[in-house]
Amino acid sequence: MLEIKDLHASVEDKEILKGLNLKVNAGEVHAIMGPNGAGKSTLASVVSGKEEYEVTSGAIFLEGEDIEELGAEERAHKGIFLSFQYPVEIPGVSVTNFMKTAINETRKARGQEEMPARDMLKKIKEKSELLEIDSKFLSRSLNEGFSGGEKKRNEIFQMAMLEPKVAILDETDSGLDIDALRIVANGVNKLKSKDNAVIVITHYQRLLEYIVPDFVHVLHDGKIVKSGTKDLALELEEKGYDWIKEELKA
Amino acid sequence: MELKEKLVSSFLAFEANVDTTSPIHDIRIEALKSFEAYGFPTKKLEAWKYTSLNSVIKNDFSIFPKKEIALEFKDVKKYFISDLDSYKIVFIDGVYSSHLSETTHDKIDVCLMSSALSQNRFKPVIDVYYNTVVKEDGMTALNTAFAKEGAYIYIPKNIAADKPIQIIHFATGVDGAAMLQPRNLIVCEDNSEVTIIERHQNLSENKVFTNSVTEMYAGNNAHIDYYKIQNDTDTSCLVDNTFTEQHNNSVCSVHTFAFGGDITRNNLNFYQKGQGIDSILNGVTILEGKTHVDHNTLVEHQEPNCESHQDYKGIFDEKSTGVFNGKIIVEQEAQKTNAFQSNNNILLSDKATVNSKPQLEIFADDVKCSHGCTIGQLDESALFYMRSRGIATKEAKALLMYAFANNVLESVKIPQLKTRINKIIADKLGVNIGFDL
Numbered sequence: 001m002l003e004i005k006d007l008h009a010s011v012e013d014k015e016i017l018k019g020l021n022l023k024v025n026a027g028e029v030h031a032i033m034g035p036n037g038a039g040k041s042t043l044a045s046v047v048s049g050k051e052e053y054e055v056t057s058g059a060i061f062l063e064g065e066d067i068e069e070l071g072a073e074e075r076a077h078k079g080i081f082l083s084f085q086y087p088v089e090i091p092g093v094s095v096t097n098f099m100k101t102a103i104n105e106t107r108k109a110r111g112q113e114e115m116p117a118r119d120m121l122k123k124i125k126e127k128s129e130l131l132e133i134d135s136k137f138l139s140r141s142l143n144e145g146f147s148g149g150e151k152k153r154n155e156i157f158q159m160a161m162l163e164p165k166v167a168i169l170d171e172t173d174s175g176l177d178i179d180a181l182r183i184v185a186n187g188v189n190k191l192k193s194k195d196n197a198v199i200v201i202t203h204y205q206r207l208l209e210y211i212v213p214d215f216v217h218v219l220h221d222g223k224i225v226k227s228g229t230k231d232l233a234l235e236l237e238e239k240g241y242d243w244i245k246e247e248l249k250a
Numbered sequence: 251m252e253l254k255e256k257l258v259s260s261f262l263a264f265e266a267n268v269d270t271t272s273p274i275h276d277i278r279i280e281a282l283k284s285f286e287a288y289g290f291p292t293k294k295l296e297a298w299k300y301t302s303l304n305s306v307i308k309n310d311f312s313i314f315p316k317k318e319i320a321l322e323f324k325d326v327k328k329y330f331i332s333d334l335d336s337y338k339i340v341f342i343d344g345v346y347s348s349h350l351s352e353t354t355h356d357k358i359d360v361c362l363m364s365s366a367l368s369q370n371r372f373k374p375v376i377d378v379y380y381n382t383v384v385k386e387d388g389m390t391a392l393n394t395a396f397a398k399e400g401a402y403i404y405i406p407k408n409i410a411a412d413k414p415i416q417i418i419h420f421a422t423g424v425d426g427a428a429m430l431q432p433r434n435l436i437v438c439e440d441n442s443e444v445t446i447i448e449r450h451q452n453l454s455e456n457k458v459f460t461n462s463v464t465e466m467y468a469g470n471n472a473h474i475d476y477y478k479i480q481n482d483t484d485t486s487c488l489v490d491n492t493f494t495e496q497h498n499n500s501v502c503s504v505h506t507f508a509f510g511g512d513i514t515r516n517n518l519n520f521y522q523k524g525q526g527i528d529s530i531l532n533g534v535t536i537l538e539g540k541t542h543v544d545h546n547t548l549v550e551h552q553e554p555n556c557e558s559h560q561d562y563k564g565i566f567d568e569k570s571t572g573v574f575n576g577k578i579i580v581e582q583e584a585q586k587t588n589a590f591q592s593n594n595n596i597l598l599s600d601k602a603t604v605n606s607k608p609q610l611e612i613f614a615d616d617v618k619c620s621h622g623c624t625i626g627q628l629d630e631s632a633l634f635y636m637r638s639r640g641i642a643t644k645e646a647k648a649l650l651m652y653a654f655a656n657n658v659l660e661s662v663k664i665p666q667l668k669t670r671i672n673k674i675i676a677d678k679l680g681v682n683i684g685f686d687l
Contacts, residue, residue, distance in 0.1 A: 048638050076640035088635040092653025098639070101649060106640035141653075158639060 001026045001197045002047075002166045007058035008222075009046045016042040018222030019058070024166065027194040031208055031233060032201045034219035035241045040201045041085060043219070044170040048082040049075045062166065076102075077109040079165030079196075083155040083172050090142040095154065096124060098142050099161050106162065127160035131187045148175030156187045167191075168199045173207035185210030205237035218244055253307040253429075254289055257392065258282065260313050267314075268398055274367050277381050281394035288388030300573040300605045301515050301544040306487045309457050311429035313396075315343040319422045321453075323350060329418060329451045334666040336447070337415040339401045343422055344430045346399065350418075358411050358444075359404040363433055366402035375404055379437050383465040383493040385519065390491050393463040397433035400462075403444060407469070410443035414664060417446060419462075421486070423454025434464040438472040440497075447667060449479045452486040464492040468500035470524065476502070477667060478516075481509040481674055484539060491517045498524035505662060507671055508535040508543040509678060519548040522584075525555045533562040534655045534671075536678060537570035537602075544573035551584040551614075560591040563655045566602035577609040578619060585614050591621040596628055596654060598647075648681040 002024040009017040016039045024030050034040050046053045047060060049072035059066050067075055090098070104114045115123075128138060131153045143151050152172055159167050169188070173181055188211050192198060200211055208216075208230060216233045218226040218241070226232065226244055236244075261282055268275060290307050291298040319342050330338070337360045340350035346362050353361045359372070366372040367380075384390050401417045421428055438444055452458045468474050480488060488511055494502050506516055520529040535543050549558040564572045574593040595604045608621040628650055636646035652659070652675065662668040676682060 050634055071643070072634060072637035073640050073642045073646075076638055082638050084635065084638075088629070088632045090629075090632050090635070090650070090653065092656040093649060098636075098649075101645070102636075102639040102641055105642065105645060109640065109642075162639065 001063060002199075003061040004047070005059050005061070007046070007060065008056045009042060009053050010056055011042070011053050015056070016053075016222055017046065020219075020223055022217065022224060024197045024199060026197055028215065029192065029198045029200065029211060029213045031213035031216045032199060032219050033203070033216060033233060033236055036203075038219040039222045040219055041170055044082055044168045044201055047168060048072060048080055073105070074109070076162070077106050081159050081162055081164030081167045083152070083159060083167065083169040085171040085174065087143045087151040087155055089144045091144050093142050095138045095140060095142050099124065099158065102158070103161060123161065127157055130160055130190060131157045132183050133157055149177060149180035152176055152184055153180060153187075156184050160187060160191055163191075164196065166197050166199065168201065170201045171203065172200070173202055173204065181207065182210060205233045208233050220244060220248070253309070253311065257313060257396070258286055261395065264314070264396060269368060272367065274376070274380070278395050278397065281386075281391045284386055284391035285388060285395055288391055291388050297546060297575065300571075301513065301542065303487070303489075303513070306459050306513060309427045309459070311427045311457070311459055312425040313429050315345055315428070316425050318345055319343060319424055320349060321347065321420060321422070326350070326420060326451075326453070329420070329449060330416060331447060331664075331666050331670050334414060334416075334664065336413050339415065339417045341399065341419045341432065343420070343424070343428060344399055344432065357409055358406065359402060360411075360415055361402050363400040363402045363435065364398055366435065367398065372402070372404075375437055379465065379467050380435060381465070383467055383495045383521070384463055384491070385493065389461055389489050389517075390463055393431045393433060393461050393491065396431050397463070400433040400435070402434070403436045403446070405438045405442035405444050407439040408441045411445070414445040414447060417448045419450045419460065421450075421452045421454070421458040423452065423456030423458070427457040428459075430458065430460045432460070432462045434462070436464065436466045436474065438466075438468050438474055440469040441471045442469065443473040445475045445477075445664065447477045447479065447664075450482055450486070450488055452483045455483070455485055458486045460486070460488045462488065462490050464490070466492070466494040466502065468494065468496045468502050470498040470500065472497070472500045474500075474502045475663060476504045477662065477664075478504065478506045479671070479674075480507060480511055480514055480543075482511040484510070484512050484541065486511045487513045489515045489517070492519065494520045494529070496520065496522050496524065496527045496529060499526040500524070501528045501530070503530035503532065503661075505658070506533040506545065507674075508533065508537070508545070509674055510537075511541060511543070514543045516543070516545045518545070520558065521550045522552055522556045522558075525553050527553075527556040529556075529558040531558070531560040531562075532658045532661055534658050535562070535564040535566075535572055536651070536655075536675060537565070537572065538567040538678075539570060540568070541570045542572075545575070546573075547576045549578050549589065551578070551580045551587045551589060553583060554585045554587070556584065557588040558590065560593075561658055562593045563658055564593070564595040564604060565598065565651050565654065566595065566604060567598040569599070569601045571602065572604045574604070574606045574623070575609070576607070576621070578611070578621075580612040580614050580617050580619065582613040585616045587614060587617040587619070589617070589619040593623040594654070595623075595625045596651070597625060598628065644679070645681050648676070648679040651675075651679065
């Protein structure tokens, strides 16, 4: 579904990703872990099309198509979704209007008719219930004055609305209390299917107790240096990252 | 010949077509003298520091229309809010078009200034109100000297106008460059209500210079909503002078939607002569090209317990320039005044300019006054966030701009007008986005 080949990317001439390889098949959940500064958020930004990052070599394929030249919105139309570590506040645009616009712009780009208002409302109701979002919340300005937990729930609500093929959750667990974490994880688990894939970027093992990954990768210095099953996450939790660095030196 | 000299010397010809025995004509003669003394405003005047009329007044304008032109409604329908049941006062090159208008004398008077100035039955109102609210400067004196046509609206006590009134000025360009000087008088007696929509539209590539004066009088508990749509061609210059006098518990709002034209100067003045008054001044300015819009506002709080609310939003692209100069005066008598002013601007290009200047003169000690002004850019991180959800850059920018201007757009009370303004903005931004506002 998503294949990243020997990806090198820099920001302001500083190379952050240094030959990253990753293959994610439909139906899989991958966790990407690693110490601060390893390049985790850069990976999320590069895949979703943030222009400050320059891809110097390598390629990103979505269902076999090279998406490197596509803008962020075109990648979204093709099914890439990024749950932001720091969702942006947009005063004056309500959650509902934002979602309507996003869905209809995506449908337009795919050559589909706009979604009928009745279907839209039904879908909004259904998905907001999934994330235990109060209906009053939907008429508020996007992310403005939301708590950390509300922002993250709102991100997963958007994911539920947009039904992406590949969802990248960038530090979705940061700033969440245990209840919010459970709601968010439950939402993601319900959205998982054999036709989509989820990449969970996280610093801690905590979220992975709820969203159980098929594969765990360790990102260090711009490369994936170790891959394994969910047991690797437990090992990292227990021993930290230093032993991997030692292993690499050896 | 300089425009000023041309105007002064054409006064004799003007007199041949008006009733020189009327007291109005004495006012004109005095005003002409004043104009001769003032001349056109120059950048040396503090209030005109950022707006120059030099490029406008060097043109050779025809001052009086030579021929009467008829327009078919279907050709100009798009400039009306045509799905709104309304009275209409329409002028073509400064001449009343009965064909396009819909006036009334049923309970209220919605008609022509020329009738009001010449017919005896309007004399009691004209004698009391005409030329009493306006403050004299070069531009208003010039208008007063040549004033003979415009809209006359009179709403007697305890009457709410049954529908809004559209005032539209068309310029056809048939005589080449033209100067127009409409003069409007709107009198709302105690407990009356009216809503007015005004538009100036140049239909040709020829230059038009409009120097308009509107006097508004709101009696006790009167309610006036005035909407100005300024979306003219880039060969049009408008100097709009609007003066509002308010009495006890009256509420007056003026919305100015400045989307086009070459040079537009709005002199918007409110004088509060009673208690419990609310004055509302809202504006949305969206410009590109070399367009220039200058909002020059004045609110004079003369009595206690009154409020004023000013909210001006501006979005400037390419080489456009904007000015906001907002003056609030709180007289010593005007205790418990609440006066708010905010001017927020977004620059989309590094060649666009905004000058924002709040001026507060407060002589009372128990008042709440606030003002704030911001000048910034569109939020790049918000743009990326929206794009990552599938909203393309152009639409994302438009959505952010709508959001930025939203509280002013939301305060438009006529749904058809709101729809129209949203459409004008969408057309300007080249988007067609299906979200409601």
